[in-house]
Amino acid sequence: MDLRPAPALITSGWLNSPTPLDIPDFRGRVLVIEAFQMLCPGCVEHGLPQIQRVARTFPADQLAVIGLHTVFEHHAAQGTREALAAFAHEYRLGFPIGIDRQDGALPATMTAYGMQGTPTLIVVDRNGFRRFQRFGHIDDLALGSILGTLLAEPAAASAMADPAGGCDATGCAVPPAA
Amino acid sequence: MDLRPAPALITSGWLNSPTPLDIPDFRGRVLVIEAFQMLCPGCVEHGLPQIQRVARTFPADQLAVIGLHTVFEHHAAQGTREALAAFAHEYRLGFPIGIDRQDGALPATMTAYGMQGTPTLIVVDRNGFRRFQRFGHIDDLALGSILGTLLAEPAAASAMADPAGGCDATGCAVPPAA
Amino acid sequence: MDLRPAPALITSGWLNSPTPLDIPDFRGRVLVIEAFQMLCPGCVEHGLPQIQRVARTFPADQLAVIGLHTVFEHHAAQGTREALAAFAHEYRLGFPIGIDRQDGALPATMTAYGMQGTPTLIVVDRNGFRRFQRFGHIDDLALGSILGTLLAEPAAASAMADPAGGCDATGCAVPPAA
Amino acid sequence: MDLRPAPALITSGWLNSPTPLDIPDFRGRVLVIEAFQMLCPGCVEHGLPQIQRVARTFPADQLAVIGLHTVFEHHAAQGTREALAAFAHEYRLGFPIGIDRQDGALPATMTAYGMQGTPTLIVVDRNGFRRFQRFGHIDDLALGSILGTLLAEPAAASAMADPAGGCDATGCAVPPAA
Numbered sequence: 001m002d003l004r005p006a007p008a009l010i011t012s013g014w015l016n017s018p019t020p021l022d023i024p025d026f027r028g029r030v031l032v033i034e035a036f037q038m039l040c041p042g043c044v045e046h047g048l049p050q051i052q053r054v055a056r057t058f059p060a061d062q063l064a065v066i067g068l069h070t071v072f073e074h075h076a077a078q079g080t081r082e083a084l085a086a087f088a089h090e091y092r093l094g095f096p097i098g099i100d101r102q103d104g105a106l107p108a109t110m111t112a113y114g115m116q117g118t119p120t121l122i123v124v125d126r127n128g129f130r131r132f133q134r135f136g137h138i139d140d141l142a143l144g145s146i147l148g149t150l151l152a153e154p155a156a157a158s159a160m161a162d163p164a165g166g167c168d169a170t171g172c173a174v175p176p177a178a
Numbered sequence: 179m180d181l182r183p184a185p186a187l188i189t190s191g192w193l194n195s196p197t198p199l200d201i202p203d204f205r206g207r208v209l210v211i212e213a214f215q216m217l218c219p220g221c222v223e224h225g226l227p228q229i230q231r232v233a234r235t236f237p238a239d240q241l242a243v244i245g246l247h248t249v250f251e252h253h254a255a256q257g258t259r260e261a262l263a264a265f266a267h268e269y270r271l272g273f274p275i276g277i278d279r280q281d282g283a284l285p286a287t288m289t290a291y292g293m294q295g296t297p298t299l300i301v302v303d304r305n306g307f308r309r310f311q312r313f314g315h316i317d318d319l320a321l322g323s324i325l326g327t328l329l330a331e332p333a334a335a336s337a338m339a340d341p342a343g344g345c346d347a348t349g350c351a352v353p354p355a356a
Numbered sequence: 357m358d359l360r361p362a363p364a365l366i367t368s369g370w371l372n373s374p375t376p377l378d379i380p381d382f383r384g385r386v387l388v389i390e391a392f393q394m395l396c397p398g399c400v401e402h403g404l405p406q407i408q409r410v411a412r413t414f415p416a417d418q419l420a421v422i423g424l425h426t427v428f429e430h431h432a433a434q435g436t437r438e439a440l441a442a443f444a445h446e447y448r449l450g451f452p453i454g455i456d457r458q459d460g461a462l463p464a465t466m467t468a469y470g471m472q473g474t475p476t477l478i479v480v481d482r483n484g485f486r487r488f489q490r491f492g493h494i495d496d497l498a499l500g501s502i503l504g505t506l507l508a509e510p511a512a513a514s515a516m517a518d519p520a521g522g523c524d525a526t527g528c529a530v531p532p533a534a
Numbered sequence: 535m536d537l538r539p540a541p542a543l544i545t546s547g548w549l550n551s552p553t554p555l556d557i558p559d560f561r562g563r564v565l566v567i568e569a570f571q572m573l574c575p576g577c578v579e580h581g582l583p584q585i586q587r588v589a590r591t592f593p594a595d596q597l598a599v600i601g602l603h604t605v606f607e608h609h610a611a612q613g614t615r616e617a618l619a620a621f622a623h624e625y626r627l628g629f630p631i632g633i634d635r636q637d638g639a640l641p642a643t644m645t646a647y648g649m650q651g652t653p654t655l656i657v658v659d660r661n662g663f664r665r666f667q668r669f670g671h672i673d674d675l676a677l678g679s680i681l682g683t684l685l686a687e688p689a690a691a692s693a694m695a696d697p698a699g700g701c702d703a704t705g706c707a708v709p710p711a712a
Binding site: 231235236319320322323330331 | 413497499501503505507509
């Protein structure tokens with residue numbers, strides 16, 4: 001666990017949100033990000049059902065859930081907003097879903113977070129710091145424990161004095177790579 | 179159970195098969211057809227895993243499994259061969275998959291079989307007669323029983339004397355709607 | 357598959373049946389026997405739920421389900437009728453359950469059938485012949501297929517002319533070891 | 535959540551522990567207690583597998599798991615130490631299991647905790663205070679969150695100055711009913 005703020009979300013569009021979202025929008029809440037691809041079986045069978053359970057289990061004013069569509073293969077089949085919208089509609093995904101921006105070999109946010117593939121689950125604390133990232137499966141007990149620990153932490157105002165970096169009582173934060 | 183031969187498969191292409199396939203190609207074997215859409219959650223979670231289990235459980239020289247992609251919604255997202263190929267690749271679908279021909283409000287084979295939606299599971303006996311059709315789920319015990327019953331039936335040569343219709347010892351068959 | 361009648365059920369008592377039962381009592385129906393122990397995890401988690409599904413799936417006038425309590429270990433804990441009755445009550449086992457007779461190193465019916473342990477699933481055809489026996493798990497599709505095959509067979513009156521042995525049109529049956 | 539210490543464990547014996555155990559033995563660790571009966575299907579199918587997952591997921595020096603056999607029915611079938619030992623052996627229960635003392639209409643610890651039935655899951659914090667109790671099922675995400683929250687709390691020495699009651703910085707504790 002480092003003390004660096006979570007990198008910014010670099011997106012080309014959003015579903016289920018009237019405006020683009022980024023890490024600071026969730027300040028004060030624990031944020032769970034599920035990076036997925038719509039044609040990734042592990043995402044469909046495990047990752048997405050799990051964050052739907054997370055969204056049902058925890059109060060929305062304490063914890064937020066978002067998806068991030070990080071397409072790095074089969075672009076023709078799953079790379080359009082229409083395909084993603086159809087998928088989100090059929091699978092009843094009601095949370096905001098960002099479309100990771102395609103501007104390199106890998107999508108931009110995927111690169112900024114150093115993700116190894118999909119599904120990747122990321123947890124950001126109330127103060128905007130990335131506290132957990134896992135490629136592949138994590139079971140519900142372990143994930144619940146991580147979320148419970150972070151929910152028990154206060155949202156220290158000082159820690160967010162300068163979300164772009166800087167020092168406070170807990171330490172000094174490196175600004176996000178931006 | 180009527181004595182009518184199963185309607186012909188009207189397709190615009192096939193995956194996992196070098197040539198187009200139709201009911202008579204499976205003569206002598208029990209044929210299980212899974213009609214699905216790649217963005218249909220019930221197909222992905224239940225129907226397709228079930229016929230993969232069927233394909234593993236029964237000997238290939240006695241029972242054949244095929245898919246039929248009957249797209250009737252979200253055509254932009256799932257209506258291309260590329261999208262289906264990516265899906266089949268990611269979900270490790272190794273059986274032949276026909277693409278139901280789009281030439282009306284509903285795909286042509288879907289209409290010919292009177293399907294109500296996806297997933298629909300169809301079982302054709304060794305002699306080319308449709309013996310079972312179910313929209314939605316069927317559990318493994320019940321499906322296994324149906325397949326066991328049909329596998330126990332001999333492939334009476336006479337019954338197939340005229341696969342396009344005609345009479346034999348078991349009765350008179352109406353020719354397929356063609 | 358031999359043509360020998362299923363060995364007799366040698367029991368010291370029955371639950372859920374006013375009278376003792378034996379193979380000939382099920383003549384005309386396919387009979388599924390689940391040999392189990394109440395403290396056998398594989399029986400509780402797989403075998404017993406599976407035959408409860410079997411009992412729900414098939415019509416009772418065509419197929420019967422019974423249990424056989426074949427205690428070969430932990431006799432003090434699970435060897436009494438009271439323990440079995442409490443277990444059957446809590447697990448809602450409504451089918452007849454025979455108590456395999458304890459008169460040797462192994463229970464008598466367990467020995468007669470050559471069972472290797474619990475759970476063991478046995479299927480007897482409409483004519484009283486043992487057609488399938490499996491120690492351990494069998495999945496629903498495969499079991500359903502076996503049952504479907506046997507349900508499709510007629511109960512030939514002649515084959516049961518002499519259930520204790522003898523010859524008929526299908527062949528000559530060795531009398532049960534009795 | 536009150537500030538009362540968890541009631542004492544009133545037992546007539548233990549499995550998987552050379553000595554009797556009680557709440558103060560777990561001081562400094564979060565303690566998860568699963569109250570169960572060996573013939574309770576909900577315990578066998580959900581409660582016990584869940585605390586086995588808990589035991590595997592969390593480090594033993596931070597969190598302890600114990601069972602409590604609270605027999606309140608079918609005493610003849612499940613009320614002996616032999617029956618429980620056979621059950622624990624077959625289900626591979628490796629954690630300490632206390633046998634709730636039979637000295638009233640209900641077992642003594644069951645009464646002291648006001649349990650409504652089995653399974654009941656109880657969580658005691660590092661300082662010996664009961665923080666959670668649930669009759670029936672709780673899903674893994676929610677349980678994980680509770681455990682994560684309690685694991686994040688320090689074991690304040692002062693809070694345990696007088697585990698039998700008394701006041702400290704957090705408040706005043708009613709002595710356990712003893």
